[in-house]
Amino acid sequence: MALSLDDVGHLLATRGGNQYGGEAVTQLEHALQCAQWAEKSGETPATVVAALLHDLGHLLAPGGDSTQHDDLHQYVAIPFLRGLLPDAVLEPIRLHVDAKRYLCATESGYWERLSSASQLSLHLQGGPFLPKEAMRFAAQPFAQEAIRLRRYDDLSKVSGAITLPLAHYLAVADVVAQGPLAQATVVHS
Ligand SMILES: [Fe+2]
Known part of the structure; x- marks a missing residue:
């Protein structure tokens, strides 16, 4: 059951006011x-x-207190977005928790820089990857995008930061949903 982009926008606009785990910002x-x-x-x-x-x-399936159990939120949105958005969107979403496990295993100082809520959820999510798991992760398509997404994720917990409005990013999503031709037109116009 795919969502429409209108549904996605509605979810973010209406449920996005909830606090983001133990962080200082809302989900939106x-x-x-x-x-x-x-x-x-x-x-x-x-x-x-x-x-x-x-x-x-x-926002789709508020999993209760994610400081108590792994809510597996990285998988929840995928079936709702498949058919609407390409793998280039879905795969980094699916892999963004594994990217944290990867970075904790491979980059010294990364774990120390995580917020305490993120350190706690890492533990529930299985902890840092073992070397073999890290190699397997990095070999997957869109692993690099997921790792970069993870770094943006970690930076995006700043109370009161100014951003462009939701409508701007929903317009980007609309172009992506229309496929490669529409994206090429936007990039080259
Ligand atoms: Fe996040």
């Missing part, structure tokens, strides 16, 4: 900050949309 502020980091960093429109929607699972 977090999504907009993450999309803005991706766009400012020169990511493709698809990766910008992945950044916007990476935590949509929290």
Whole structure:
């Protein structure tokens, strides 16, 4: 059952006012900050949309207290978005928790820089990858996009940060949903 982009916008606009786990921002502020980091960093429109929607699972199926159990939110949104958006959006969303496990295993100092809520959820999500798991993760399509998304995710917990409005990023999502031809037209126009 795919959502429409109108449904996605409605969810973000109405349920996005909830607090984002133990962080200082709402879900919507977090999504907009993450999309803005991706766009400012020169990511493709698809990766910008992945950044916007990476935590949509929290809004579709609020999993209760994610400090108590792994809510598996990275998987929840996928069936709702398949058919609407391409793998270039869906895969970084699906992989963004594994990207944290990867970075904790491979980059010294990364774990220490995570927020305490994120450190706690890492533990529930299985902890840092073992070396073999890290290699398997990095070999998957869109793993690099997921790792970059993860870094934007970590930066997007700033109370009161100014962003462009939701409508701007929904317009990007609309172009991505229309397919490669529409994206090429926007890039070259
Ligand atoms: Fe997030």
